[in-house]
Amino acid sequence: MKNINTKWLYLIILSIIWGSSFILIKKSLLGLTPFQIGSLRNVLTGGILLIFGYSSLKQIKKPQWKWIAISGFLGSFFPAFLFAIAETEIDSAVTSILNSLVPLNTVLMGVAVFKITSTRRQVFGIIVGFIGTAILILKGSEINPNQNYLYAGFIIISTLMYAANVNIIKRYLQDVKPLTIAAGNYVFIIVPALIVLLFTDFFSASTFNSETIWTAILCVIILSVFGTALAKVLFNKLIQISSPVFATSVTYLMPIVAVIWGLLDGEAFTPMQGIATLIILTGVYISNTRKT
Template identity: 25%
Template sequence: MTQARSPILILMAFFAIYVIWGSTYVLNKIAVTELPPFMLAAMRFSTAGLLIFILAKLSGKSLRITRQQFTNTVIAGFLFLGFGNGVAVWALRFIDSGFAALVISAQPLVVLLLMLILDGKKIQPMSMVGVFLGLVGIYLLVSQKQVASQENSFTGIAMIFACLLSWSYGSLFVGRSNLPTNHFVNTGYQMFTAGIQLMIASYLFQEDWSYPTSWSAPTQISMLLLIFLGSIIAFTAFNYLLKVVSPEKVATSTYVNPVIAMILGWYFLNEQITLQSGLAATVLLTGVYFINTRKKLMILSRFTNKFSGNYDQDNLQQ
């Protein structure tokens, strides 16, 4: 993608970060019912990383990075993809894809709490409202009888929360680390090294590998979509949008992805959308909005002006 402000390109890019990223939960759920989780993630990211390297070379970009940058991409790849995604895919064996997407949407909340714990950064009043609503939404989500009754559901929930913590810390790590300046190259190294890490994990867990020709058609299609659309096109679209529109508009994917995942999970996988799930989603995503937005809501503007002055939003987008 170019950096030109083409309305058509912008529209296509938003479709990518809304619908494609939202659909990856369902695609992973479909594939993990047949494939071992670490094998699935290893094949996805190692293949995507290699393809990104090829595309980078064809477009004339240098793949040379410093030793420090390589070390940091390995760490970031582990936090986001090796552990963060690999374990999340494993968790999808035990919980619904829409449930996982909603929990993961709480990442800005966890990042804010980590900044408080690690850096002593003060939480602004509007963000405190967001944290409270986020915690209420998560409680409503995990306390459902339908969730508790599923076999190994609490194992899946614990795994998703561990991934959420990993992604959130990764968001802080990349903001402070020396990484390759080209986002495309940076992503290629993160994906490829994470793919190697996941291969090692797959070997240690003694997973049985299989050839793609032996997979069912839904699994084959899911893997192709995860590699080309989820790993390459959507991330390129994300970086394009960060350069041509405001970060607040890009951050709206935080609210749309879980909704897309829930709808697709209901339609393709017959996952239930209960009244409590809908209420939890509304409360949780409202909390995320309070944390992400730069704009004060009229009802709270006097309160926040009195106690905190002008609200300065930190960029929490990963």
């Protein structure tokens, strides 16, 4: 009973943290470029996690280091850039809804890569989910003709990466502590992120002449501390005390938080997009519940 209550608590906390991340990325883009946001976010997060988790790295076994590295790049490094790039063209609320494809892709990834047998119910759920995604993208392009909805592809690529990361942690890193996994990830991430940051002209005078730069940096700091460092540890723990399906179901709740933030910030959200959202979540639910 205690474990059940704990996993639900983690799920709710993560949905609030990650659901708020999309509006923070949007506000960060007012003063920084997508590559500055992604690299700065990775550098700050890496610094935090290595300070608190460096001493535990010796617990990682030699064969596990390759999975730690792959997990880091798929679960943190690349998505930090891809989400920022996507939000240069797509509203934060729509981005969060597309992110709810993670559980569907977790099932697909399990079948394609990890050889986990799928059921007809799961296949049907995946089809329903993609129908909802198509409607969401098409309707979004209609009400926002100035936005390039091809950028939704960056989010879909990220959800595939997240799905792979979840399966890797569950299958190969189950016995490694969540903080140790997170810190180990950034052993590989922090240097490439710093190199990217140096090439983005972040440290130039022109960057800091912007009136919105400090607000943008504050948003990235909040993203790094809560949206990545803390959330990554909590999510790794959630994967270990539950299942990949339950852990990725955090994406069911994130859109609720993100849509509220988006509406408060003046983003357009039509009833048809709401229906598309429900179709996506229905597909996710169908593919991740067993027939009783």
